Amino acid sequence: MLSIRREICGYCGACVSVCPEGALELIDAYLTVDADRCRDCGICARVCPLGALEVADERSL
Amino acid sequence: MNDHYDVLIIGGGPGGAMAGKAVAEAGLSCCIIEKRPAIGTPVRCAEGVGQEIYDFIDLDPKWVSARIQSAELVAPNGQVIELSSEMAGNEVGYVLDRKMFDRELIWRAANAGSDVYVKTRAVDAIVEDGAVKGARVEYAGEIRNISAKIVIAADGVESKFARWCGIDTTVPMNELETCVQYLMTDIDIDSSVNVFYLGNEMAPEGYVWIFPKGERTANVGIGISGKKCKDGSRPKDYLDRFVQEKFPKGKIIELIVGGVSACRPLRSTVANGLMIVGDAARVSDPLTGGGIINAMYTGKLAGEVAAECIKEGNLTAAVLKKYDTIWRESAMGKGIERNYQIKEIMIRLSDQKMDSILSSVQKMDLEVIGTKEIVRELIKYNPWLLKEMSNLKKILG
Numbered sequence: 001m002l003s004i005r006r007e008i009c010g011y012c013g014a015c016v017s018v019c020p021e022g023a024l025e026l027i028d029a030y031l032t033v034d035a036d037r038c039r040d041c042g043i044c045a046r047v048c049p050l051g052a053l054e055v056a057d058e059r060s061l
Numbered sequence: 062m063n064d065h066y067d068v069l070i071i072g073g074g075p076g077g078a079m080a081g082k083a084v085a086e087a088g089l090s091c092c093i094i095e096k097r098p099a100i101g102t103p104v105r106c107a108e109g110v111g112q113e114i115y116d117f118i119d120l121d122p123k124w125v126s127a128r129i130q131s132a133e134l135v136a137p138n139g140q141v142i143e144l145s146s147e148m149a150g151n152e153v154g155y156v157l158d159r160k161m162f163d164r165e166l167i168w169r170a171a172n173a174g175s176d177v178y179v180k181t182r183a184v185d186a187i188v189e190d191g192a193v194k195g196a197r198v199e200y201a202g203e204i205r206n207i208s209a210k211i212v213i214a215a216d217g218v219e220s221k222f223a224r225w226c227g228i229d230t231t232v233p234m235n236e237l238e239t240c241v242q243y244l245m246t247d248i249d250i251d252s253s254v255n256v257f258y259l260g261n262e263m264a265p266e267g268y269v270w271i272f273p274k275g276e277r278t279a280n281v282g283i284g285i286s287g288k289k290c291k292d293g294s295r296p297k298d299y300l301d302r303f304v305q306e307k308f309p310k311g312k313i314i315e316l317i318v319g320g321v322s323a324c325r326p327l328r329s330t331v332a333n334g335l336m337i338v339g340d341a342a343r344v345s346d347p348l349t350g351g352g353i354i355n356a357m358y359t360g361k362l363a364g365e366v367a368a369e370c371i372k373e374g375n376l377t378a379a380v381l382k383k384y385d386t387i388w389r390e391s392a393m394g395k396g397i398e399r400n401y402q403i404k405e406i407m408i409r410l411s412d413q414k415m416d417s418i419l420s421s422v423q424k425m426d427l428e429v430i431g432t433k434e435i436v437r438e439l440i441k442y443n444p445w446l447l448k449e450m451s452n453l454k455k456i457l458g
């Protein structure tokens with residue numbers, strides 16, 4: 001499960017650009033994840049400039 | 062907001078604004094939608110541009126923060142190489158104020174006759190019979206269908222619109238430069254010099270920049286490869302270390318974050334009824350990360366070609382392809398391919414090797430400051446580079 005720490009997120013959209021599933025969406029000033037599409041690959045969590053994303057059970061990258 | 066436009070543009074950055082202006086000037090109906098409540102903010106950019114800006118607009122002090130006379134490259138071992146232009150007193154580039162600059166571009170599009178809506182977000186594409194026919198748009202809490210003869214996707218690094226049309230725009234993790242920047246004040250800098258720091262300790266597969274924004278004020282930022290980014294070594298960690306050492310007394314008055322792609326452009330930037338421009342098309346420079354001018358160029362070109370095709374009544378990918386072909390064959394298109402290959406070489410260099418290449422020069426007087434010119438000059442002093450990196454010669458043409 002991807003968790004978004006809103007207090008850290010800078011809503012820049014870097015994560016959106018690398019998501020292979022198109023599961024992330026930036027709605028102006030907040031980020032949302034479509035849990036049905038997200039496959040917990042953890043790529044978004046890796047690239048986040050601030051470290052705002054976390055996959056509870058990150059697959060090895 | 063009308064239910065139909067000749068051209069609907071998704072995104073109000075430099076790419077979308079230039080497209081909107083071109084379409085409106087051709088006398089067609091046009092609408093730019095921007096999901097943020099304000100154009101140009103929050104800034105996701107270091108705001109540096111070269112002289113090419115003159116191809117699109119005359120400079121206005123309203124949106125020029127600093128005029129740049131030279132640049133400094135700092136090698137991993139700390140050696141400084143000064144880059145300046147041969148023509149004395151010449152400006153080599155500018156640092157913009159994008160909050161004002163992006164507004165200016167949108168204002169010009171609006172003045173030319175384009176509609177503009179802010180806090181209005183495309184949420185899906187309308188695709189019928191294999192052709193893009195418009196967008197589903199959220200506007201004041203309501204979903205509406207807007208139809209258009211052509212949609213121009215200018216939605217920046219996120220690039221979701223083209224994805225909704227079935228085009229994979231995913232940036233590979235290792236080719237996404239993840240960035241953090243502070244707007245700092247009360248720091249000792251030369252307000253006419255852009256500074257770049259290289260090295261794997263400093264910024265793995267990226268660089269640290271200091272771009273002046275005026276007296277004692279600058280954008281101080283970093284971009285690193287997504288591949289090198291993880292807890293404890295995120296761009297913010299690197300930048301905090303740099304700032305602590307270099308500007309311990311400086312004050313941070315703005316935090317800027319963002320991603321910029323360093324991959325090759327999309328394989329095709331058109332489809333039936335669709336054109337993709339700027340960062341959404343992945344045309345930011347893979348070596349420098351610069352994308353403002355490229356977005357303006359592709360935006361303007363797409364707007365012009367869209368207007369032409371609508372007047373001729375043919376909106377198929379085969380006809381819109383003209384846009385794709387023109388930009389690929391342009392100086393910008395060729396520069397992107399060249400810089401992609403230079404980047405591929407650069408990221409494989411050890412700090413030691415980088416030091417040894419750079420140690421051959423202290424000062425470069427170049428006609429224009431560009432990556433091609435810099436690499437050419439370095440080869441002059443390190444002819445072995447050509448032997449060792451056989452495709453360098455081909456790249457430089």
Ligand SMILES: Cc1cc2nc3c(=O)[nH]c(=O)nc-3n(C[C@H](O)[C@H](O)[C@H](O)COP(=O)(O)OP(=O)(O)OC[C@H]3O[C@@H](n4cnc5c(N)ncnc54)[C@H](O)[C@@H]3O)c2cc1C
Pocket residue numbers: 071072073074075076077094095096097105106107108109110181182183184215216217218219221240241242282317318319320321338339340341345350351352353354356
């Ligand atoms: C940290 C950093 C530093 C940079 N430094 C430089 C630099 O010094 N020089 C340089 O030339 N370039 C630089 N760049 C790159 C530059 O910022 C971009 O290339 C440029 O902004 C691209 O313009 P654009 O119009 O394509 O996209 P953008 O300027 O990103 O505009 C896209 C717009 O589309 C909107 N949008 C997205 N989705 C939707 C939707 N669904 N509906 C409605 N609107 C939507 C967004 O809100 C955004 O406003 C930097 C980038 C970063 C991240």
